Amino acid sequence: MSKILSLFLLLFLFIGFQGVAQQKIVLVIDVGHGGRDPGNLAVGKKMINEKYLNLKIAKKFGAYVKKHLKNVKVIYTRKTDKYVSLEDRTDIANDNNADLFISIHCNSNPDTAIYGTRIHIHSEKNKKAVRFAKSIDNQFTTRAARKSIGVCDRRFRGYDLFVVKRTNMTALLIETGFMSNPAEEKYLNTTYGQDIIASAIFRGFREYIKKNLPKKKTRTKKTGLIYKVQISASPVKLSKSKFKHLKMKVDESYYKQNKYKYKYTVGNAKSFGEANKLRRKVAKKGFKDAFVITEKK
Numbered sequence: 001m002s003k004i005l006s007l008f009l010l011l012f013l014f015i016g017f018q019g020v021a022q023q024k025i026v027l028v029i030d031v032g033h034g035g036r037d038p039g040n041l042a043v044g045k046k047m048i049n050e051k052y053l054n055l056k057i058a059k060k061f062g063a064y065v066k067k068h069l070k071n072v073k074v075i076y077t078r079k080t081d082k083y084v085s086l087e088d089r090t091d092i093a094n095d096n097n098a099d100l101f102i103s104i105h106c107n108s109n110p111d112t113a114i115y116g117t118r119i120h121i122h123s124e125k126n127k128k129a130v131r132f133a134k135s136i137d138n139q140f141t142t143r144a145a146r147k148s149i150g151v152c153d154r155r156f157r158g159y160d161l162f163v164v165k166r167t168n169m170t171a172l173l174i175e176t177g178f179m180s181n182p183a184e185e186k187y188l189n190t191t192y193g194q195d196i197i198a199s200a201i202f203r204g205f206r207e208y209i210k211k212n213l214p215k216k217k218t219r220t221k222k223t224g225l226i227y228k229v230q231i232s233a234s235p236v237k238l239s240k241s242k243f244k245h246l247k248m249k250v251d252e253s254y255y256k257q258n259k260y261k262y263k264y265t266v267g268n269a270k271s272f273g274e275a276n277k278l279r280r281k282v283a284k285k286g287f288k289d290a291f292v293i294t295e296k297k
């Protein structure tokens with residue numbers, strides 16, 4: 001095996017391992033309040049404080065994710081009735097390089113007639129957060145048949161929410177309903193209501209990751225092989241216009257020690273056949289000497 005080829009293979013293997021290591025989508029479920037911080041206090045008879053409701057809904061949501069989405073790793077900020085500071089909550093998400101963050105809460109208002117779900121994001125300029133919020137909001141109003149009072153950001157609120165501001169990933173804070181509204185408080189206190197809310201969050205989450213977080217390089221894990229087509233190598237950097245007519249994504253790699261420092265490849269195939277097909281295609285478009293690079297363990 002030539003030196004250049006070995007280098008390539010090492011690089012691909014490295015990328016492959018990264019693919020495997022990063023494969024799981026990391027979801028942090030932040031369970032609002034806890035311990036000495038009860039959140040909103042129960043209003044009706046036999047009703048429970050917000051910190052307990054949050055935990056019940058969050059655990060149901062997490063259980064759905066664990067059961068149905070094997071590619072998602074769930075991390076809770078708390079699983080018991082304990083106090084966790086806001087800094088610790090966001091640290092947990094940031095330190096674990098979470099992809100998504102969902103904080104679970106229950107709302108309250110002096111006006112007991114107000115009810116419905118609300119989803120908070122940091123800024124409407126963050127299109128991912130908007131899509132993520134709307135995906136869940138849509139589930140609340142359709143399948144869960146809840147009333148929604150919408151998605152809102154800091155400009156709408158007029159103040160910042162620490163956990164959605166300080167987290168580095170797409171983050172939501174979900175108010176699952178108003179404890180100050182007697183009917184909604186009752187609903188939130190039933191296993192049925194908690195189930196409906198949790199499954200709506202789950203479905204919205206599932207829909208969002210399906211469309212917006214594509215599976216990360218599962219092919220690498222399955223076969224341990226990557227096939228690419230090298231179309232060119234050059235001692236100097238080539239202009240992209242040279243490959244423009246291919247209408248493909250061309251990857252450039254740089255090797256300081258080699259005479260042909262710049263390598264150009266296309267494709268990221270899981271089989272030789274697939275890569276070879278691609279080689280024939282680029283050969284027809286002028287790259288007659290293109291060849292497939294492969295690695296076998």
Ligand SMILES: [Zn+2]
Pocket residue numbers: 032033039040050105106
């Ligand atoms: Zn709360």
